[in-house]
Amino acid sequence: MADLPPNLQTERLTARAVVLGERLDTAGLEREDAISSAPIAFRQGEGLVVVFRYGVVVMIGLAPLAEDEVLRSLASRVQGPVAEREEETIKLATREDKGGRPDGIVRIGAPSYDKLLVAADAVAKSAALAADERQVAQVFDTIEPWARRLAETGRSPGGRRAMTRQIGSALLVQHRVGARVAVRDKPDLLWDRPDLERLYARLEDEFELVERVEALGRKLDLIGETVTVMTDLIDTERSLRLEAIIVGLIFVEIVIVLIQMAMGWRPH
Structure with missing residues (x-):
């Protein structure tokens, strides 16, 4: 699996999930450099995008403007778009904290694509x-x-x-x-x-x-x-x-x- 970009190796990462609709058409999203095919995951700039067929997209390590661009690019693939989008966010810590586990932050240790995919599935x-x-x-x-x-x-x-x-x-x-x-x-x-x-x-x-x-x-x-x-x-x-x-x-x-x-x- 490809090496993580520097943006995904920082001490704190944010994974943001957005419900776009009833379904997402993932046909044609497959890439040669895809991180995963089920669910479809690919690098977007310095971050990671994970697309779930049940209408949810998860973006990890992306700036707000880059997230908006991802959402716009997927708009035509949404089946049964929702009137009001539901969102969920989780903070990920990529190293152990000696002071204990902070509230609302999940420690994943040394970052890897597999760990980020597991976090994306949950969120x-x-x-x-x-x-x-x-x-x-x-x-x-x-x-x-x-x-x-x-x-x-x-x-x-x-x-x-x-x-x-x-x-x-x-x-x-x-x-x-x-x-x-x-x-x-x-x-x-x-x-x-x-x-x-x-x-x-x-x-x-x-x-x-x-x-x-x-x-x-x-x-x-x-x-x-x-x-x-x-x-x-x-x-x-x-x-x-x-x-x-x-x-x-x-x-x-x-x-x-x-x-x-x-x-x-x-x-x-």
Whole structure:
């Protein structure tokens, strides 16, 4: 693997992850001098860029202007761009600190591309989780007034279609976390570099990836159960209204027949 540029050998490095959209088309990004092909990673000036297909790009050791240039260059490859980009940043220390581990800084020891790729994987997953957590929070903000109205009035709110959309949003988050981002899966790099598992474990603990996935799963289950109950209530109320309309029509028909009979009309 190629030697690190001086900018990636400094005592402090910043890894910035940005969620650009649902997916990133990585076709054509492969280079002969690529650092990695899965995920695609390449040098950009004196820094490192790592592109994840699930819509996240991680930039390490880049100046703000260089980061903006990277984001602009990837804009045409974004599928399902997000309205508000989620970002996550982590500080990396490339040497041991005698004074102890500073808050918010992960020590990786002597820097290497493999270590930076492991850090990029963790921070990218954390950013993707943050975006999903925000989307789930928005779903909860929508469901809460429905539940409050049900508790206060005993009536389910209208709008089965709106509830169905919320179910769709929850399913998209569930699919993203489980199938695309695969937060629970370790980087493929660890198969070849098992010595880096301790570093990934520290990063996993730093971002609380497992705990956040479990919490997100519980919230998704709760959303599914809540919306299902409410849609069932709406369907039940609609069925009762339909039955009432049918009974009313039958009653009206009986009244008409009785009136006609009272007026001397006889059906043939």
